[in-house]
Amino acid sequence: MYYLKMQAVMAIAAWAFTSGGQNVPVARDRAPGLHSRGNYDMTELQNKLSSSAKIYYPNSTEFDDASARWSLLDEPKVNVVVVPGTENDVAATVQFANQRELPFLAYTGAHGSLTTLGKMDQGIEIYMTQLDTVTVAGDGKTATIGGGAMSKAVVDALWNAGKQAVTGTCECVSILGPGLGGGHGWLQGHHGLVADQFVSMNIVLANGKLTTIDTTSDLWWAMKGAGHNFGIVTSLTTKVFDIQHRDWAIETLTFSGDKVEAVYQAANDYLLKNGTQPEGLINWSYWLNNPGADPNNPVIIFYIIQEGVTTVDGAYTQPFHNIGPISIEPASGTYTDLAGWTGIANSSPPCQKGALANPRFPIYLQSYNVAAQEKAYGVFANAVRGNSAFNNSIFMFEGYSMQGVNAISADSSAFAFRSENILAAPLINYLPAGPGLDTQVANLGNQLRDILRDGTGQDDLRAYVNYAYGDETLQELYGSDSWRQSRLHSLKKKYDPSGKFSFYAPIA
Incomplete structure (x- = not known):
């Protein structure tokens, strides 16, 4: 994929240039x-x-x-x-x-x-990192995974055993990092979130006690969506499933920025369909600079992903062909290819650590408001084009299948946003240069997020805790229902009264 190769060259070059002082x-x-x-x-x-x-x-x-x-x-x-x-x-x-x-x-x-x-x-x-074991139970229904096991290692170990689990999509994050905040994944349309698969866990609490918890513990509810606040999970037993489909296909379409409204209207009409996007069908997109495709403005990289096929169904792709993309690139493979196709494999730029800042500003949406998409694109393009300090930034839109997520009761976990169909987030990538630039980034990220929020017609912001910037309220991260807030505060007082776990989206 030329555009991803170009982006990889640009991002890795920036990383290499600035990482010498690290x-x-x-x-x-x-x-x-x-x-x-x-x-x-x-x-x-x-x-x-x-x-x-x-x-x-x-x-x-x-x-x-x-x-x-x-x-x-x-x-x-x-x-x-x-x-x-x-x-x-x-x-x-x-x-x-x-x-x-x-x-x-x-x-x-x-x-x-x-x-x-x-x-x-x-x-x-x-x-x-050393707590990285993956062991499938004899009955093939669960696996016990070390608290430091990374997503790719888990996916590969299970795949080799003929099994799958819901994990995060990026290969270089752990299974528990996303899972403790809910955890979106490719298979959630079938089975629900990463956290919905939890069976039991060993956890070190704030007092230093290593204990095992499961559904019989009052803490269990909080660990599925707000778990970063309550302990360190040293191992997890999670549901696993037989591989249902080995074949997966993707079609990658690149559009110029003037096609924003048409692209996202088509996504609403032919993919999302008022929240009924079929299981095993995923739409993702990025806005990013790719001078090889458009030297003046960010392009739209739109992915249509489908399981159980070797070519994405034309009923989903043809409406996008009709819009007039710059390029169309089909590919086929297996589930293990998904991270590479979408630019989040271990070898991809987002998995490289260097000397750059990468804050995100997440928001959940039920559908694409095409007018808001166009307005956000204009602000984003003005901020990142050319020699901007932010020219390696991206705007992400993740549209998973939701049947498995919606099938689970909303009050079953601390994760509060099961009715939302799209996870969006600008990611502002830049070389830190003092508080002035940091403030500029915060203003830009929140401006972009506010544009999308205004397009929802809702007063409240609903944000994914695993992508959070850090200025979100507890209601925005964990749900505005008073019973949710009360339950979280009560559990925090019981299990961590001194606030030992107070650094990751803390519950005060």
Whole structure:
């Protein structure tokens, strides 16, 4: 796909050019490491950990690699990295941090870009990478997955066993990172969200206790949508399914920006159909700069994805052909090709960590308001074209099948937005250059989001917590129903009264 190759070259070039200073992150080096403060010795923790656990200190390659994040806007500052070798190591680390009154934060894919993460100041990172096992149960109905297992590893291990699970779409995030916030995935039209598949989990609570919870726990409801606020999941048992369709197909259409209204009207009429988009049919799109296709304005990259076929049905694609795309690129393969086709594979630019900021400004929509789409496109194009500091930014629109999500009761989990059909988010990509530029980005991202919100006719914003910027209210992230807010606050008071888990979209 020429446009993705072009975008990859541009993004990776920018990353390579700016990443040279990342070996010694300045913000982290301004404070001494915990091991050198003198009031205790990190060997005390080391002696409590398993033989496979590791501790990394600043000014080492291991520390830099383990603490690197995808977005450098308001990134957390850590002084030491603990790499657990066992689930009990996570508990021991939390207990140690509590005894020393030190903040701690679990890392997996490190793709969270909320500004609230910046409140983590000089504490312990718990890097979950070694807890990565995937084991399918003998009956083939569930799998137990380590808390640090990444999506691609889970998908590949299950695929090789003839199984599938609902996971996040991006290969370089964990299964639990998205899942604790609800978790959208390619298979949600059949089975529901990632969180809807949870059967049980081992979790380290704020007091450092490792415990197992399932549907019998009052905490279970909160872990499915607001889980980042309540503990560190060290392992998860989740539903898995026999592979239903090995064949998948995609058609990638590139449109010039003057086709915005026509493209999204067609999406409403022929794909979404008032929320009845068929199971196994997905529409995705990106707005991004691609000088090879249009040297002056961002283009629209529109994907139509269908399972169980080798060519996307013409009933879905022909209306878009009639609009007059710049190019049409069909492809066929398997479920394991989806991330590569949509530019979110391990090798894709969004999975590379460097020296760039990547805040997102998410909003849920029920359908595309074509007038709002056109207005947002105009603002976006003016902000990112040419030599703009934001010219590697993208605007994302994810339109999954919703039958499996809607089939599950809305009050069954802390995830509150089951009636929405589209997840949209501008992602402003830029090289940090001080608070002035950060403020400009926040203004742009919120302006774009507000345009789409105005198009919904709703007063309230409904935002996906896993894409959140950090200025959203609790009602915007977890639902405005008073009973939801009351239940979350009550559980927070019970399980984390001191606010140990207060960095990722915190429940105050």
